[in-house]
Amino acid sequence: ILKRLEVHDEKFIEILKRLDRHENEIAELRKDMNRxxxxxxxHISALEARWGIMAEDAFKEGLRGLLEKEFGLKVERWRGYDENGFVFGYxxxxxVDVAVKDEKIILIEVSSHIRASDVFQFKRKAELxxxxxxxxxxxLLIVTPYADEKALEASKMLGIEVYTNI
Known part of the structure; x- marks a missing residue:
């Protein structure tokens, strides 16, 4: 009987060693999977960002064409240097896109998604x-397929028109 118990002990110890190896392999596999x-x-985030930029650019060009051809507005891109960091903090x-007709100036921001911070930033762009x-x-107009609830509240407070789907 003692001999059989020793054999079983040896087999049990071998099984425990195998289990330890399997646990270590599973832990390494989990790390590899997480990486x-x-x-x-x-990669998906980069693709989404790139698609958003491409979609924004395409939409801006479409909007520009519509405003210029159908409504007679002159649309141009205004660029300025903010030496004091008023808009972005540095x-x-x-x-900003500017549409002009009969001396009326309309600033337009096109974005795939806006948050309240984007609205306040646009207001600072207008002031600059x-x-x-x-x-x-x-x-002041913002065109976006998606606006956070806080962004809509901020735009009302600041007198900025938001054209959105959501």
Whole structure:
């Protein structure tokens, strides 16, 4: 009986060693999978960002064509340097689309998604535009397929028109 118990003990010890090896292999596999998922997430995020930029650019061009051809507005891209960091919090180049007709100035921001911070930033762009050009915009418009609830609240508070689906 003792001999059989020793054999069983040896087999039990071998089984425990195998289980330890399997646990270590599973832990390594989990790490590998998590790294793979993180890499895939970064690639998908990069594709989404690129698609958003391409879609925004295409939409801006479509909007520009419509405004110019159908409504007779002149649409141009205004670029100015914000040496005091008023818009972004640090000195930087600032861009905004400007539509003009009969001396009326409309600033337009096109974005795939806006948050309240984007609305406040657009308002600062409009104020910088006025300071740099001496011309006060008559209307401020944001065109976006998606606006956060807080962004809609901020836009109402600041007198910015938002054209959105959601």
């Amino acid at each position: 793979g998922f993180e890499l895939m997430y970064r 000195p930087s180049n600032v861009e 535009y006025q300071r740099k050009t001496g011309r006060k915009p008559d209307r």
